[in-house]
Amino acid sequence: MGSLGNLASSGTLTQILVGLSRTTILFIVSSGLTLILGVLRIPNIAHGSLYMIGAFVACTVIQTLGGGMPAFWAALTVAPLAVAALGFVLERGFFSYLYDREHLMLLLLTFSFALILGDLVKIVWGAEYRSVTVPAFFQGSAELFGLPLPYYNLFLLLVGPVIAVFLWLVINRTRMGKIALAAAVDSEMVSAVGINVGWVFAFTFVLGCALAGLGGALIAPMVNISLGMDHSLIMEAFLIVIMGGLGNIWGALLGSLIFGLTQSLGILAWPQFGIVFPYLAVVVVLLFRPKGLLRSTW
Amino acid sequence: MNGRRAALLLLLAVLVALPHALPRFYTYVAAIVLLTGLLATSLNLAIGYGGIYQFHHAVFYGIGAYGTALMLTRTALPAPLGFVVGPLAAALLSLAMGVVCVRLSKLYFGMLQISLGSLVWVTVYRWYSFTGGDDGIHGIPLPDALGSTGGAYYFTLAVTVLCLAAMRRIAASPFGKTLEGIRDNPVRSAAVGVDVRAHQLVTLVIAGFFGGVAGTLFVVVDTSVFPDMMFWTFSLEVLIMCLLGGMYTFFGPFAGAAAIVLLRVFASHYTSYWSLVLGVILTLVIIFLPDGILGYAVRRHRAGEARSA
Amino acid sequence: MLRVESAVLSFGGFRAVNGANLEVTAGEIVAVIGPNGAGKTTLFHLITGHLSPDSGRILFKGREISGLPPHVICRRGISRSFQVVNIFPRLTVFENVQIAVLSRERRTFRIFSEVKGMEADEVHSILRNVGLYDRRDAESDLLSHGDQKVLEIAVALGGKPELLILDEPTAGMAPEETERCIRLIRRLSEELGLTILFCEHDIGLVFEIAKRIMVMVRGGTVIQGSCEEVRRNREVQSAYLGETGGC
Structure with a gap:
């Protein structure tokens, strides 16, 4: 009896850790989304497409370089940069002219970008799904209380906090970050003191896009890379951002944790409806705190 | 004014004659155009007239469809009852979600609605034993009169025309005008004594009801339901229909719906990249014609009248 | 008809309205004056329900209205115009x-x-x-x-409305438009017997149409009285009229 209970609880623990590693991806993507939403006020639906593009780019890089660790690191570098470059073009080419539009219009504009980008991915990479294997270094599992936890999940568990610290440093310790933070609260004030808000916005947008690309690159070895992988993710990222408080990076972290954990625990508790729990969590949170858990920058 | 009435009558005559002139597949497409147009018009009541950020309207369409489908497949009750239950279920859900959401405004409203709607979607998506899960329900039995493509088409046409007339009436009522006032300026509306939230709630229920009617019609035309009907990308698509045609006109959303449904059917004959085409068109419309195509035409027309007057 | 008793409202630490008192009797025209940021508009927002006071009472026709939503207050008989169109x-x-x-x-x-x-x-x-x-x-x-x-x-x-509240009705108007607007306000009072409460920057204009004046400084009421009383008041002279003496 005792050993059975033990097994159940260690199973719960691995499930939690797997959930947490998925949380990393959710956090990276939704922190980018919330940055853009908080500073530029753009509800960017194309963020999911950028994530998808990040995954495809990572896949191409890894396949071109023939796998192995260097290829993996190259993918983790190239994918965010490529997506950031695309983001730069979008920001300078379109959004920079449209900041004063209604949110509804911006939402629909980014949706049309998502449509366009989706088909562009289809043109470049084809409609079939692709997959890359986890680099040899990360293959295999660590033994945790007698249950396996894949090394790659362990790696993701480490990446999450690293990104969180990195973002904290960028926002609180760099000039650009501080200005962006100020612009999120009051962009008129920032431009009134003679700072070019346009470039602050561009910087923020590009940073947010790079995060989407990074998220895509990190998920690449874990899933089938396919068209449509953007749809479910962007939805989840949006819910996380809403739950955490629009524009609040720590809110995105908190939201991702809640979302990831309720999902993995939900699956454990009631497999069929496991995926329902995170949605339920979002609704419960919003019923009591309609503007999100943490202070939004709106 | 008379010219307009004549044009509408002509259009109606064409629509009545359609099944006799077109192959079955196109009759089916025409029916889909009608009910999607009804769906977009119902959404526009909230977003175009009321200025309410109804971001997840497809949920009511889906619940209307599922309500009817479940009544027809899981109960032995008479079919017409199922046709009533679907829209009523949608209206009821709309009321429940609305009560929670109207406390908020604009983007926060939309976001909360997306969250609630997604919960509904994911429940339907996973509840295999009741809703059929991600497979949906297929081959829904219909009364004999609606069994043929032609029968389903005429039923859809009749209901759509009726609903559009009702919504047109609502749009032209004191309630509709007040709603436009709330859209333009909720603070001012409250200052002249309008209970903004109560009006918004009623609007949501009306919009949800007619969205549910569209869902019921889908069951009649397609004899199936599936959870993608209420996935949020479809909600965005319906929003786009409103935008494309023009949110500040009554018939704009219908025209936008027709354009998008037809574009999908015909463009997908020639290219597998039809959403690229749609995306580009939309981008251009949003940047250059934020009032939509029909809205732009109406504005030009009015400006022309003003000049000649 | 309208009575505001020591209304207080603070935003964060800042007391925008700090013990304001105001009385308007039926049929008269009352003006609220005061330097920029004295809390005139905020006071009007309190009366019409766009904001609720932290403390103090607002009575209209003898019934408490503070904290009621704007549409309910409007139905009780108070209509308003806004400073910004x-x-x-x-x-x-x-x-x-x-x-x-x-x-x-x-x-x-x-x-x-x-x-x-x-x-x-x-x-x-x-x-x-x-x-x-x-x-x-x-x-x-x-x-x-x-x-x-x-x-x-x-x-x-x-x-x-029984009480019409006008928040800087002539703000941004050209001189001849202002003239027209003043005539309109007078006529509304004389012909329709409307009770009017307004605030205004242009002091000359205030003395021209108001029967009684309330002076607000830093959120509080300095004095409410007839034009003459206000003109004679030292505190007002130093705190307000002196500052803007020219106009």
Whole structure:
């Protein structure tokens, strides 16, 4: 009896850790989304497409370089940069002219970008799904209380906090970050003191896009890379951002944790409806705190 | 004014004659155009007239469809009852979600609605034993009169025309005008004594009801339901229909719906990249014609009248 | 008719309204004056329910109204105009006023009757009264700033208020528009017997039309009295009239 209970609880623990590693991806993507939403006020639906593009780019890089660790690191570098470059073009080419539009219009504009980008991915990479294997270094599992936890999940568990610290440093310790933070609260004030808000916005947008690309690159070895992988993710990222408080990076972290954990625990508790729990969590949170858990920058 | 009435009558005559002139597949497409147009018009009541950020309207369409489908497949009750239950279920859900959401405004409203709607979607998506899960329900039995493509088409046409007339009436009522006032300026509306939230709630229920009617019609035309009907990308698509045609006109959303449904059917004959085409068109419309195509035409027309007057 | 008793409202640490007292009796024109940021507009927001006071009481016709939502206060008989133009920009001039009338008549929930032309007589008479009748079918967005400010007043009149509150009715108007607006306010008081509470920057104008004046400085009431009393008051002279002496 005792050993059975033990097994159940260690199973719960691995499930939690797997959930947490998925949380990393959710956090990276939704922190980018919330940055853009908080500073530029753009509800960017194309963020999911950028994530998808990040995954495809990572896949191409890894396949071109023939796998192995260097290829993996190259993918983790190239994918965010490529997506950031695309983001730069979008920001300078379109959004920079449209900041004063209604949110509804911006939402629909980014949706049309998502449509366009989706088909562009289809043109470049084809409609079939692709997959890359986890680099040899990360293959295999660590033994945790007698249950396996894949090394790659362990790696993701480490990446999450690293990104969180990195973002904290960028926002609180760099000039650009501080200005962006100020612009999120009051962009008129920032431009009134003679700072070019346009470039602050561009910087923020590009940073947010790079995060989407990074998220895509990190998920690449874990899933089938396919068209449509953007749809479910962007939805989840949006819910996380809403739950955490629009524009609040720590809110995105908190939201991702809640979302990831309720999902993995939900699956454990009631497999069929496991995926329902995170949605339920979002609704419960919003019923009591309609503007999100943490202070939004709106 | 008379010219307009004549044009509408002509259009109606064409629509009545359609099944006799077109192959079955196109009759089916025409029916889909009608009910999607009804769906977009119902959404526009909230977003175009009321200025309410109804971001997840497809949920009511889906619940209307599922309500009817479940009544027809899981109960032995008479079919017409199922046709009533679907829209009523949608209206009821709309009321429940609305009560929670109207406390908020604009983007926060939309976001909360997306969250609630997604919960509904994911429940339907996973509840295999009741809703059929991600497979949906297929081959829904219909009364004999609606069994043929032609029968389903005429039923859809009749209901759509009726609903559009009702919504047109609502749009032209004191309630509709007040709603436009709330859209333009909720603070001012409250200052002249309008209970903004109560009006918004009623609007949501009306919009949800007619969205549910569209869902019921889908069951009649397609004899199936599936959870993608209420996935949020479809909600965005319906929003786009409103935008494309023009949110500040009554018939704009219908025209936008027709354009998008037809574009999908015909463009997908020639290219597998039809959403690229749609995306580009939309981008251009949003940047250059934020009032939509029909809205732009109406504005030009009015400006022309003003000049000649 | 209206009584504000030591109303207080703070935003964060800042007391925007700090012990304001005000009394308006039926039929008179009362002005609130005070330097920029004295809390005049905030006080009006408190009266019309756009903000709720932290403490203090606001009584209208003997009943407490503080904390009630704006639409309820409007139905009790207080209408207002706003400092910054606040109309229904996509609707015509006629429709702007019509909504106010429909709302007063509790007809806004009628969903199946035809709105066109409804209440036309009353709307037309209001528009004639304020001088916007000729522009009744224009989209209100397209009016000049002065006309939009007048439309503000017309919309407020649509509620057939017992108390009309005007927040800087002539702000941003050209001199001849201001002239017209003053005549309008006078006429509303004399012909319709309206009780009017307004705030205004232009002191000359205030002394010209107000029967009584309340002076607000840093959120609190310095004095409320007749024009003469206010003019003689030392505190006012030093705190306010002295500062802006020129105008």
